[in-house]
Amino acid sequence: MNHAATRRSHLPQRVLLPLVALALLGAPALAQDALGNENPGHEAPKRGGTLVIGIGQNPGHLNPAISTGSEVHAVADSLFNGLVGLDDQANPYPDLARAWEVSDDARRYTFHLHAGVRWHDGEPFTSADVAFTFQQVLLRYHARTRTGLAGRLERIETPDDLTVTFVFREPYAPFLQQLNVTEAPILPRHVYASVADVQNAPENLAPVGTGPYRFVEYVVDDRVVLARNDDYFKPGLPYLDRLVFRVIPDANTRLLALERGEVDFIGGLPAGELDRVDALPEVTVFTPNSGSGGGFCVMTMSFNLERERFADPRVRQAFAHAIDRQQVLDQVLFGRGRVASGPIHSQLAFAYSDDVRAYPFDPALAESLLDEAGHPRGADGTRFAATFLHFPAFAKYGEVLRQNLAQVGVQLELVALDRAAFISRVFEQRDFDTNVISYCNNSDPAIGVARVYVSSNIGNIPFSNAAAYVNPEVDRLFAEAASQADVAERGRLYAEVQRLLVDELPVLWLVETQFSAAGRAEVRGLAPWSGSPAEAAWIAR
């Protein structure tokens, strides 16, 4: 029934239900509840209270199926569900689907839905909602789902109200990692079927979902107020009466608000403050691998391979040896993270391989490589200048790199561009020497990694193959790995592609980053890696 295609098998129904019941009834309370959330005090959850979450941006609208923007998902994900949920290691567990089967060739996925689930307006949830959401919304407007599935999905079958089957043209292994509430939230068919334009509907500002909280109020740039869904299909959940999102754009102010108790949970702290906040008894710090906008991210420095200077591998290797990645980790991330060895995040255990070439910090070697490549030092000590494009938020990386490269005679010129201008200059005009982008693996390399290195993804496509790297062997390996059913085989293919990429070094992988989140100590049951962190949260008083 369970298949190797899922990396870790989900607990079958007959084991899961009693566990949940046990956790909720409070009799021998577990250190972790059924969702894997922390419960250090081993206490029974208390009902009631208001949780205030501080967010950094105004959500805009509240329809998570038509956008991949983290600001939308930070709020809207609490109103909806996906077919499955993903834990901090990206392993699936049941959400709207209570059980599922995957065919041996990973071409047919059949999901058995919970019975008795109702939308916030009382209408029953059925498989028709799932089919509608995928066909009319996700495959059209959700950037990641559309890009990942559109060509591969052959059809969706709904033999009855509680069964959905996805049939793929060829084997597709990572499907389960794309079905949580952030990647594939399910919308109500009875609300959206009659809407002329899903992207421009008033329904997006007063959403109806199946989620643990239902919509109450939205004041633009100020707050979003949600209330408990008393008919939530997971028994006993949620515990809180109200969930309020407060928009606080300035990161310092947000942290101060948490320390003062004006908010209870924030996602994202300034790296320099993590140690100090961690030491505070009234605050708990989390460092999950993912957040509402993606996960398993690697800060990557791309070279523009269309420029002669950087087409020379010796120059790229020189950069790799000149940059002290440990310093980047220490001074930019204050030690929170890990030096990256390649394109795949080390927490994606099945795919990660450290059997790759190493580029140790060695300025002398860098200098000799640059000399060899025909870029000697000039009279003033400089070899050449190179532009470095970045978001303003990533300026610190540029500053450390500038220091490092100055030592070997390369003058790095920092160019700070906001998102829209950055995309235009890097992907549309290709006017850059180097840049830095946080490429997120997103729970499976087929989803977030392949797009960066395959040759079909060069062009005016945001956050794709910025380096314009072309290697048919890499293309082949990625394609095969996505359509392999066997996990071990996928792992072998990804190890191979990592070896190849790290050898060729079209880009330089700097550090693996962590997400950070912090909550008041009396709040338990938070799931900070999820888009819906407060599903099982409760306040201990």
Add this chain to the structure above:
Amino acid sequence: MLAFVARRLAQAVPLLLAVAVLTFLLIELAPGDPIVALAGEDGDAAYYAMMRERFGLDRPLGERFAAYMGRVLRGDLGFSYRLQQPAVTAVLGRLPATLLLIGPALLLSTAIGLALGVLAARRPHSLGDTAVSTVSLLGHAVPVFWLAQLLLLVFAVRLEAFPVQGMRDVRLDAQGWAGALDVARHMVLPVTALTVQFLAPIARVARASLIDVLGQDYVRTAVAKGLHGRVVLGKHALRNALLPVVTVIGAQVGFMFSGAVLTETVFAWPGLGRLLLSAMLARDQAIVSSMFLLLTVAVVLSTLLVDLLYAALDPRIRYG
């Protein structure tokens, strides 16, 4: 009088049109387009082509410009897809919050500025006078966000006397009088920062014009007639000294809004400031144009108001 007002308003129309054109061109010519904010990242080429076509972003500039001007002339300032509401609604919705900071700051700074001006005018060009000038200038020289952060650290964090952010306590959700009190508590620090900022020009001008006025002939006449000192000051001098003060306030409207933007950022105050910043990052042209137009209208109206106040304060001034 009415004819005067009508004429001034009519003169403002080409100004507003020019501002509308300017903001449109600015956003259009700037690198980067709104597609990522609207459509999200991680898409592929076909996806973005589809989205561009949907939002009309693939039509030529001239066509988009004509459509835009047509809408503006009809009074329609655009629709913000990001916020899913008309731009004007979004902007006017956030205006009261910003006015809640600017209004009290203006009143306070006028009152204190006049008081300081009177103090300085007593002994012009003395060391005391320069001290007052320096203090009020200090307020103008301090970057308002630096001051705001300082206030935040000292009063909200160290002393815990005031809340750190926002306009009201979301948990309390107080209504009525309790709600008003809650907002007032949240207002104290940002209004203080802004008051310090606005103080300088007002105090300086109040002092200068008071000195001026006190040397005038009609003051001497009043004194010669035997009028009491305070009457001289209150009835004649102050009234006429107010004229330049009113002018300076009118001229500071743009400056006040920029101060409000920075203060709102530090205190997470849900006003126009954050709206503008996020709109720019998302290339939300409708919101950016609407805000610029709103500001221009504010400047035009305040100049008009100043001129009308002039007429009210000085019976010698009459408009035809």
Add this chain to the structure above:
Amino acid sequence: MAERWLAARGWAPRRPPALSPSLLVGGALTLAFVLLALLGGTLAPGDPFAAAGAPFAPPSAAHPFGTDDLGRDLLRAVLHGARVSLIVGATVAVVSLTLGLLIGGVAGYRGGAVDDLLMRFTELVLVLPRFFLALVVVALFGASLANLIAVLALTSWGIIARVARAGVLTVKEREYVLAARALGGAGPRILLRHVLPNVLTPVVAYAALQVGNAILVEASLSFLGFGDPNLVSWGYLLNNAQAFVRRAWWLSVFPGAAIVLAVLSINLLADGIRGRRAGSRG
């Protein structure tokens, strides 16, 4: 008699001294600022971007202003920042002075339709919200100092143009009277000779105010995240300090104090210059 009566009640208007305290203090401080900016590189040599010591070192003998998160010496950075501020301020002042004098002068001299057109244009520039415009330009077109200087210089000449024009108009009346009596035509050179000293004082004062304003705008834009990352400016330092405001107070205090002192001294100077005219109208 009136003076004695007023004086008895504590009102003592004195004659404005030739050199008011504002002028003296402002002038001295501004001179100090300029000197520090120009000589900064010699006083604290080295690349402000290079690491000079351990990160987060509090003020000490070795590092009088302390170090930042990347170990860079703050005193060095502040002195370099002074130079950047000077460049920004001076460029903006000079350009707006030139543009203002030119446009205002031409408008006043030519009169008629030319005057009307130029003044309408001036009105537009005066009504534009300068800070927001700078914000939009820098945010959209890239956070470089060049962009900032351009946008500030192109929007700061308005009030100077107004003053210049008023000066020209005053003189023009007089000139016509004189010329009508003598030569029969007022030449621009004569106007210039009479106009310039007339308008110089207020115009220079306004230009000085633009310098302070430019420094503040640069700091504010950096605070919002739109500063030029390739130059050490005071705004850049303040922006950098934000993330460490609880851990390293010196990172906010010294650059902030530098800004306050510089802007204060320039504004004092401007005040002093304006105060030299009779009436000392604000």
